[in-house]
Amino acid sequence: MAETVNISSMAEIISKEITTHFGWSIYGPRNENFSCVEQSHNRKTHPADVVFAYAEPYEDKITHILCDLKSYSKNSIKPLELKKAIENLNESLTCARKSIDWNKNYVHTSDPINIKGMLFIFNNDNQYDSDFFELFKKATEKIVIDKGNVISVIGPKKICYLANICSNIERLRGKKDLPDEEFCGFFYPEQPIRNIYHDPARLPLTIEQIGGSFHIYRYSEPKETNTIGGLDVYMEDKENEFENFQHLFDYLRKYNCLQSVNKVRIFIPFSKETTRNNFQKALKIYEQTVDENFAKKLNPLINYEHINRVVPHFFSKEIGLRNE
Structure with missing residues (x-):
């Protein structure tokens, strides 16, 4: 169980490192549940791993991103797993848009807001080399998303690409080549x-x-x-x-x-x-x-300008020692 918690933390760590450079802020508590308000969901609560927020460039609105952070090994990145995760996030998003409980905990602005979903799939063993888009198409062939919901799925290679952007920003800033x-x-x-x-x-x-x-x-x-x-x-x-x-x-x-x-x-x-x-x-x-x-x-x-590729990598035991 402890190892599972540490592995799950990998997605949380890398998502925070990436979004820091993208102008996103964390709103409200992390890893908390909020009340389900749809009887058809047959559950009492939904998870909120983390909620990010940012100001929309072309709108006078603050967008809130309800995130489901997944840390999967290569063998766990399968169409059925992806389909289940998207369906669960869809239900969470539907309730978040209606829930007084969610609004109280995560909306920290008087400005108009958007609420969108993001499924973030980090490959924790760096072994996934298949075509994620093909897997995504297979997983979503018969999926139904509730009206008004917007869900983005960020796969392993995209996460690695985004991490490389952030690494290069830090490198340039360290060399005083960036303000x-x-x-x-x-x-x-x-x-x-x-x-x-x-x-x-x-x-x-x-x-x-x-x-x-x-x-x-x-x-x-x-x-x-x-x-x-x-x-x-x-x-x-x-x-x-x-x-x-x-x-x-x-x-x-x-x-x-x-x-x-x-x-x-x-x-x-x-x-x-x-x-x-x-x-x-x-x-x-x-x-x-x-x-x-x-x-x-x-x-x-x-x-x-050529840059050296960076591959995010974590160790379960090392993460477990961080808070000791």
């Missing part, structure tokens, strides 16, 4: 029909944005917080690497990033031997599609 966190946040473009409601220099990485293929971390100079000093772009390991670079360049230009910043660094935690060559090729071809003066600016402005 203190009060001058940093994630980039969201101004859009014609969507206004940014909060300080653009301190925006969080939303649960929806986590599902994207690249993530842009912006930073400002301490004396010029209204001006973007630079952008750090993190890209996932995807197929069609060359085309993804071209898509990124188009995105940066569309939202005037290349015209308004001093530096763009691109980091790919799961890079390949071909990554740098594909970057250079994509940039060279992209330069040929823009006017000559703008093309001259691109090469010194955008750089690909």
Whole structure:
């Protein structure tokens, strides 16, 4: 039983380490149950491993994320287990949206709120190498989610990717290549029909944005917080690497990033031997599609920087000794 508790704690530890850098805060008690308010659920309570909250970039709302944190070995990451976990979280989310008990413990704001769910699946033996998306599709073929519920599932590889973003942020900040966190946040473009409601220099990485293929971390100079000093772009390991670079360049230009910043660094935690060559090729071809003066600016402005991959790993006995 004690070992099981320590293994379960691994997901809690890594989730806290990751979300600290993403602008999320913990609201209310951790590892507590709240009252079930749906008779059809046939239970008295639902679990709340942890509830995170952040301000929505494009809404005047605070989003609350009800999390189910799972720490599974390779052999436990199966469609049936995933299906059960999603169904249980769906029920918990339905009750959280109606429960006075949940609202009293976890809503610490007078602002309008959203409540969403996140199933966080950490692979505690670092052995899972299957296609998680295929497993997810199989697990959710016949699943029914209650109306109004929004659930995101974060799998093992995505967790490792997010941990690498956080590790690199800490590395850069330690080298003084990144300002203190009060001058940093994630980039969201101004859009014609969507206004940014909060300080653009301190925006969080939303649960929806986590599902994207690249993530842009912006930073400002301490004396010029209204001006973007630079952008750090993190890209996932995807197929069609060359085309993804071209898509990124188009995105940066569309939202005037290349015209308004001093530096763009691109980091790919799961890079390949071909990554740098594909970057250079994509940039060279992209330069040929823009006017000559703008093309001259691109090469010194955008750089690909290799980073060493980090693999989160914990030991059950070591975790058990932490509180002694």
